[in-house]
Amino acid sequence: IGAIMPGIIDWDELWRATHAGGFHHHHGQDGQDLVSHWDSRARGFNKRVMKNTERAASQVATLGLLPHETVLDVGAGTGRLAIPMARLAKSVTALDQSIGMLQCLEENMAKEGIENIRCIHKSWEDLAEEEIEPHDVVLSSNSLGVLNLKESLAKMDSLARRAVYIFTFADRRRDDGLADFLSRGKNVRRRHSGPADYLVIYNLLADMGIYADIKILDWQSSEYYSSLDEAVADLREMYEIPAEREAELREFLSGKLTQSEKGLGMHRRHRQAMISWQKGEPVST
Numbered sequence: 001i002g003a004i005m006p007g008i009i010d011w012d013e014l015w016r017a018t019h020a021g022g023f024h025h026h027h028g029q030d031g032q033d034l035v036s037h038w039d040s041r042a043r044g045f046n047k048r049v050m051k052n053t054e055r056a057a058s059q060v061a062t063l064g065l066l067p068h069e070t071v072l073d074v075g076a077g078t079g080r081l082a083i084p085m086a087r088l089a090k091s092v093t094a095l096d097q098s099i100g101m102l103q104c105l106e107e108n109m110a111k112e113g114i115e116n117i118r119c120i121h122k123s124w125e126d127l128a129e130e131e132i133e134p135h136d137v138v139l140s141s142n143s144l145g146v147l148n149l150k151e152s153l154a155k156m157d158s159l160a161r162r163a164v165y166i167f168t169f170a171d172r173r174r175d176d177g178l179a180d181f182l183s184r185g186k187n188v189r190r191r192h193s194g195p196a197d198y199l200v201i202y203n204l205l206a207d208m209g210i211y212a213d214i215k216i217l218d219w220q221s222s223e224y225y226s227s228l229d230e231a232v233a234d235l236r237e238m239y240e241i242p243a244e245r246e247a248e249l250r251e252f253l254s255g256k257l258t259q260s261e262k263g264l265g266m267h268r269r270h271r272q273a274m275i276s277w278q279k280g281e282p283v284s285t
């Protein structure tokens with residue numbers, strides 16, 4: 001990675017400090033590690049995310065995958081992106097540390113008749129670079145559950161032949177009231193607040209001599225429920241909201257959901273950051 005010039009801020013250390021208590025896209029209960037967290041949520045997660053094929057397709061379209069290319073999907077989950085990517089590329093390697101998520105991925109592959117995805121059950125931090133061959137594209141989508149960010153990014157960079165793409169939520173506090181509701185609960189660990197993840201990743205990359213692009217993607221998600229009970233049950237599972245907060249959650253949701261012909265709708269706005277860089281020789285003029 002060329003000459004490393006450390007700046008005033010140690011971004012790698014800052015990342016470790018802000019994530020010491022867990023990762024913002026999960027609200028695990030005390031003592032529960034990231035692996036068992038995803039193992040136990042795999043089915044519910046799969047059901048929720050695999051519905052939104054449009055968003056997955058638009059995310060995949062930005063990668064410009066070619067039919068001869070191979071993709072390494074770090075933290076592939078249940079294959080929300082791996083499956084549409086496998087339709088466009090030559091093959092996909094799906095790595096995940098959660099066996100529950102990979103089981104769902106394999107079921108999804110069978111259902112969709114996809115055969116060119118290879119699953120690797122491993123944490124990105126435990127994978128030695130020599131264990132895996134380089135891929136044209138290396139991708140991570142809301143899945144950088146790592147404490148050693150610098151090492152993890154360096155591994156992504158060195159295993160990529162054409163480009164690296166990292167997707168992460170840009171807005172820690174979403175403007176829909178749900179984040180506030182959740183943070184009032186005791187089930188959420190207090191964490192040091194630092195800059196949003198994408199800013200830490202971007203700055204650390206620059207210190208590593210990697211000058212990445214950032215693109216902010218703005219989208220709205222809509223979830224429809226047939227009853228308030230169903231919405232309460234779904235959110236309780238998704239955010240591991242304890243039973244004693246059920247009444248409070250019900251009250252919050254009854255003010256939030258809107259009735260339409262599709263059912264009771266929960267609409268949320270999300271801002272996601274896409275950090276990417278291209279490998280290879282500079283363009284000469």
Ligand SMILES: C[S@@+](CC[C@H](N)C(=O)[O-])C[C@H]1O[C@@H](n2cnc3c(N)ncnc32)[C@H](O)[C@@H]1O
Pocket residue numbers: 025034035038049074075076077078079080081095096097098101122123124125140141142143144145146
């Ligand atoms: C929010 S899900 C995202 C899944 C998928 N990338 C997507 O966009 O739908 C996060 C996934 O990343 C996995 N993950 C998080 N940190 C990881 C790590 N260090 N190594 C391997 N997998 C990881 C989790 O097990 C989980 O399946």
